[in-house]
Amino acid sequence: MLHIKDLSVSINGKTILKGFNLDVKPGEVHAIMGPNGTGKSTLAAVIAGREMFDVDHGEISYRGQDLLEMAPEIRAREGIFLGFQYPVEIPGVSMANFMRTALNEKRKYLGLEPLSGAEFLKLMEEKKNLVEIHSKLTNRSVNEGFSGGEKKKNEIFQMAMLEPKLAILDETDSGLDIDALKVVANGVNKLRSSENATIVITHYQRLLDYIVPDFVHVLFDGRIVKSGGKELALELESKGYEWIKKEANGVAAN
Amino acid sequence: MEDKSNDLLEEVTGGEYKYGFYTDIEMDQAPKGLTEDTIRFISARKNEPEFMLDIRLKAFRHWKTLKEPRWAQVEYPPIDYQDIIYYSAPRKKEQLQSLEEVDPELLKTFEKLGIPLEEQKMLAGVAVDAVMDSESVATTFRSSLAEKGIIFCSFSEAIREHPELVQKYMGTVVPYTDNFFAALNTAVFSDGSFVYIPKGVRSPMELSTYFRINAANTGQFERTLIVAEEGSYVSYMEGCTAPIRDENQLHAAIVEIIAHKDAEVKYSTVQNWWPGDKDGKGGIYNFVTKRGICEGENSKISWTQVETGSAITWKYPSLILRGNNSTGEFYSVAVTNNHQQADTGTKMIHLGKNTRSTIISKGISAGHSNNSYRGLVKTTRKAENARNFSQCDSLLLGDKCGAHTFPYIEVGNRSSIVEHEATTSKISEDQLFYCLQRGIDMESAIGLIVNGYAKEVLSKLPMEFAVEAQKLLSISLEGSVG
Numbered sequence: 121m122l123h124i125k126d127l128s129v130s131i132n133g134k135t136i137l138k139g140f141n142l143d144v145k146p147g148e149v150h151a152i153m154g155p156n157g158t159g160k161s162t163l164a165a166v167i168a169g170r171e172m173f174d175v176d177h178g179e180i181s182y183r184g185q186d187l188l189e190m191a192p193e194i195r196a197r198e199g200i201f202l203g204f205q206y207p208v209e210i211p212g213v214s215m216a217n218f219m220r221t222a223l224n225e226k227r228k229y230l231g232l233e234p235l236s237g238a239e240f241l242k243l244m245e246e247k248k249n250l251v252e253i254h255s256k257l258t259n260r261s262v263n264e265g266f267s268g269g270e271k272k273k274n275e276i277f278q279m280a281m282l283e284p285k286l287a288i289l290d291e292t293d294s295g296l297d298i299d300a301l302k303v304v305a306n307g308v309n310k311l312r313s314s315e316n317a318t319i320v321i322t323h324y325q326r327l328l329d330y331i332v333p334d335f336v337h338v339l340f341d342g343r344i345v346k347s348g349g350k351e352l353a354l355e356l357e358s359k360g361y362e363w364i365k366k367e368a369n370g371v372a373a374n
Numbered sequence: 375m376e377d378k379s380n381d382l383l384e385e386v387t388g389g390e391y392k393y394g395f396y397t398d399i400e401m402d403q404a405p406k407g408l409t410e411d412t413i414r415f416i417s418a419r420k421n422e423p424e425f426m427l428d429i430r431l432k433a434f435r436h437w438k439t440l441k442e443p444r445w446a447q448v449e450y451p452p453i454d455y456q457d458i459i460y461y462s463a464p465r466k467k468e469q470l471q472s473l474e475e476v477d478p479e480l481l482k483t484f485e486k487l488g489i490p491l492e493e494q495k496m497l498a499g500v501a502v503d504a505v506m507d508s509e510s511v512a513t514t515f516r517s518s519l520a521e522k523g524i525i526f527c528s529f530s531e532a533i534r535e536h537p538e539l540v541q542k543y544m545g546t547v548v549p550y551t552d553n554f555f556a557a558l559n560t561a562v563f564s565d566g567s568f569v570y571i572p573k574g575v576r577s578p579m580e581l582s583t584y585f586r587i588n589a590a591n592t593g594q595f596e597r598t599l600i601v602a603e604e605g606s607y608v609s610y611m612e613g614c615t616a617p618i619r620d621e622n623q624l625h626a627a628i629v630e631i632i633a634h635k636d637a638e639v640k641y642s643t644v645q646n647w648w649p650g651d652k653d654g655k656g657g658i659y660n661f662v663t664k665r666g667i668c669e670g671e672n673s674k675i676s677w678t679q680v681e682t683g684s685a686i687t688w689k690y691p692s693l694i695l696r697g698n699n700s701t702g703e704f705y706s707v708a709v710t711n712n713h714q715q716a717d718t719g720t721k722m723i724h725l726g727k728n729t730r731s732t733i734i735s736k737g738i739s740a741g742h743s744n745n746s747y748r749g750l751v752k753t754t755r756k757a758e759n760a761r762n763f764s765q766c767d768s769l770l771l772g773d774k775c776g777a778h779t780f781p782y783i784e785v786g787n788r789s790s791i792v793e794h795e796a797t798t799s800k801i802s803e804d805q806l807f808y809c810l811q812r813g814i815d816m817e818s819a820i821g822l823i824v825n826g827y828a829k830e831v832l833s834k835l836p837m838e839f840a841v842e843a844q845k846l847l848s849i850s851l852e853g854s855v856g
Binding site for chain 1: 808809811822
């Protein structure tokens with residue numbers, strides 16, 4: 121589904137990703153872990169198409185297409201979803217209106233008729249139940265005045281609405297209490313299928329107790345320095361990132 | 375568009391005038407320039423009673439003593455007032471035979487606005503099929519109003535049919551001595567609308583100029599007068615949300631509203647005249663004086679305006695709150711793009727006790743445009759317990775545009791409370807990217823964000839107006855972020 125090969129990315133002349141490789145197949149959940157400032161969020165932003173980054177080298181193919189040639193809104197309509205670390209507020213635009221616009225633009229792109237108001241409301245209720253959101257958050261302006269937990273739940277709700285093929289969750293666990301974390305993780309788990317894939321970017325192992333990954337990658341200094349199964353996350357938790365840093369520097373020294 | 379402005383220039387400046395001044399009765403146009411003769415000509419052509427000619431001449435003599443105001447935050451070359459044609463009878467535009475002959479750009483805009491096909495034809499000047507008989511619609515409409523004693527007609531008709539009402543109220547809110555453009559309008563006004571709601575009557579429908587017979591081609595010097603008698607109510611809408619490309623360069627209109635005891639008037643307008651092209655060539659100069667007076671106790675007047683057109687807008691719909699416990703409201707969205715300039719706002723003059731006013735102004739600037747809010751809130755010595763709340767927000771798109779706020783506050787007594795809040799913000803890259811990532815393209819994203827920002831004002835518009843105004847906002851800002 122997603123093949124990233126030898127990707128180098130910089131911003132304002134500073135290289136952040138340095139020869140990054142990753143392969144994701146349908147049905148898989150990949151966790152990308154690593155200390156702060158190693159390029160985790162940059163990776164998410166580049167896949168989603170944020171223009172402030174320069175891709176200096178390498179390629180990304182997504183379902184057989186050259187992803188780097190696609191505009192960000194086309195990537196979204198083709199099934200890429202980014203759960204933001206810091207969801208932005210859009211005052212005066214109701215969540216329902218926002219989602220309906222997004223959903224209908226996607227449907228138009230796929231050659232489908234737009235959903236009617238009634239169909240849309242029905243779908244929204246269904247998805248709210250699926251991700252266990254019972255608040256009136258869809259009547260409120262996009263993320264405006266939402267608590268940290270509400271913002272993250274709202275990301276998962278949007279993911280449920282848009283049914284992505286590839287979801288990237290960027291530090292979705294940051295700032296969540298344990299109850300909110302469970303809600304978010306349950307939502308992600310319910311949306312998992314053999315057709316879609318998820319990349320979970322996280323700093324802590326905690327989230328991976330609830331979203332069990334097939335693969336864990338450790339990102340350090342712009343590249344993956346260690347990959348493994350879910351046990352790797354536990355090992356990191358007990359040994360800390362220093363261990364990886366030493367190992368990575370050792371590799372570099374050789 | 376450049377061609378159009380050149381045509382206009384030629385029409386105004388070039389060409390020899392073929393006919394003498396008084397002799398040719400067939401003539402439907404005054405020679406260019408402004409003299410007492412021009413005014414006598416206009417008044418005669420309209421078969422006006424003597425009193426109207428007198429008012430026009432007084433206004434003209436006063437106007438000659440005035441200087442054009444230049445205090446607004448707008449720039450434009452000097453206007454030669456002797457180089458303008460002040461009267462041109464409504465002429466039928468050349469009719470096109472089918473929509474295929476219409477400028478495709480215009481059709482694209484119609485489509486985005488969702489205007490029905492028959493209406494598109496009418497707006498673009500294509501011969502309309504019998505399907506839409508607007509005259510008959512208008513006739514049914516007027517007879518149901520007449521049953522309630524409501525008068526809704528053109529200003530010229532009102533002068534002829536209801537001279538006593540016109541004489542009683544015209545110029546009582548905006549006298550010709552008010553300002554340069556008000557004097558000019560009073561001297562040469564061509565036509566406009568007249569609304570009279572009798573005591574205790576609630577207008578059963580929104581009055582819209584769209585339905586008025588002869589609403590088209592009222593010309594560049596319009597005049598509107600709305601009188602609401604005791605305990606009456608009316609919601610009046612002016613303007614057209616379709617992009618009519620009026621070719622008059624200078625517009626100077628007057629709107630007067632009088633609300634008696636317990637009466638309420640809602641005035642909504644959407645203005646989208648030709649703003650000129652991307653380089654700032656052409657476009658309408660819109661210098662308007664709009665004012666209402668809450669004459670009686672517990673009366674209420676609210677202005678709601680959406681301004682997206684014109685090269686230059688100079689407009690301050692104001693209210694005088696004379697009656698005790700009267701209420702004034704001003705809700706405004708002003709959009710400027712490319713090289714447009716807008717200097718707009720309001721004046722709330724509190725004279726009566728316990729008077730209240732609310733001002734919500736939302737400016738949106740894009741391109742190289744300049745957008746200014748200018749407002750005065752004044753409470754006099756007698757206006758005990760007067761209250762005002764003002765909120766003036768500016769939204770910037772890009773870094774070449776300007777937003778300016780000029781609030782003036784004069785408080786004349788100790789019991790008044792005047793609050794003013796102002797914010798300036800930009801559409802952030804983060805907001806746009808968030809929308810893009812959900813599959814919403816750039817133009818729709820800007821439309822969403824801008825409409826969200828202006829929601830407080832748009833929600834005050836009558837329903838059918840609101841929907842079109844929302845689309846209009848997006849269209850006005852097309853190509854402003856790239």
